[in-house]
Amino acid sequence: AQKVTQAQTEISVVEKEDVTLDCVYETRDTTYYLFWYKQPPSGELVFLIRRNSFDEQNEISGRYSWNFQKSTSSFNFTITASQVVDSAVYFCALSDVMDSNYQLIWGAGTKLIIKP
Amino acid sequence: DVKVTQSSRYLVKRTGEKVFLECVQDMDHENMFWYRQDPGLGLRLIYFSYDVKMKEKGDIPEGYSVSREKKERFSLILESASTNQTSMYLCASSSLGREQKETQYFGPGTRLLVL
Numbered sequence: 147a148q149k150v151t152q153a154q155t156e157i158s159v160v161e162k163e164d165v166t167l168d169c170v171y172e173t174r175d176t177t178y179y180l181f182w183y184k185q186p187p188s189g190e191l192v193f194l195i196r197r198n199s200f201d202e203q204n205e206i207s208g209r210y211s212w213n214f215q216k217s218t219s220s221f222n223f224t225i226t227a228s229q230v231v232d233s234a235v236y237f238c239a240l241s242d243v244m245d246s247n248y249q250l251i252w253g254a255g256t257k258l259i260i261k262p
Numbered sequence: 263d264v265k266v267t268q269s270s271r272y273l274v275k276r277t278g279e280k281v282f283l284e285c286v287q288d289m290d291h292e293n294m295f296w297y298r299q300d301p302g303l304g305l306r307l308i309y310f311s312y313d314v315k316m317k318e319k320g321d322i323p324e325g326y327s328v329s330r331e332k333k334e335r336f337s338l339i340l341e342s343a344s345t346n347q348t349s350m351y352l353c354a355s356s357s358l359g360r361e362q363k364e365t366q367y368f369g370p371g372t373r374l375l376v377l
Binding site (some may be wrong): 167179181183188189190191192196237241249250252253254255 | 295304307310320352354364365366367368369370371373374
């Protein structure tokens with residue numbers, strides 16, 4: 147069965163620190179997709195990135211970077227030089243071809259607090 | 263940009279009332295979803311629809327129904343609201359298109375309080 151684990155319930159750092167949010171997934175499929183979403187205090191879930199299982203290249207977008215490692219079934223998210231506006235709950239999610247039927251399997255989320 | 267809108271940001275209803283939550287997307291997406299989000303329980307799928315007039319139960323459909331009469335609109339109905347349905351409700355849509363398949367785009371959410 148598919149599963150997404152975000153072991154860090156809450157992380158608190160001081161502004162300008164780098165921070166990494168962990169995501170570990172389980173799936174029996176060889177074709178799958180991984181996602182990160184951000185949920186600021188306003189409540190809307192904002193799509194950040196989608197990665198398919200055949201693309202193991204790391205992705206960088208400004209201060210955000212993602213490290214996909216199939217060997218450890220992890221898809222970790224790093225924010226460099228964090229800012230107060232990065233404070234939010236971050237969700238990792240998985241969708242696979244075999245079992246998902248268009249659905250996403252969600253992690254529990256990691257609440258990130260950036261202190262000024 | 264994908265735009266998903268929900269009819270209300272905040273809603274207060276009485277126990278036993280019939281409640282309609284409306285969701286509209288403007289990107290011609292085939293799939294639409296309703297989730298509820300509660301502290302400590304994460305996002306849970308209530309219902310989804312992959313075509314007009316089609317619906318599938320998610321993980322927690324009890325006490326809810328849905329309607330999809332038009333492609334752009336997906337309604338969540340609480341037939342008789344109860345206090346345990348107090349929650350944040352999130353609507354999402356996704357496309358069957360090759361490049362964006364499975365990527366769900368969310369509306370701003372509706373915080374429902376049932377008294």
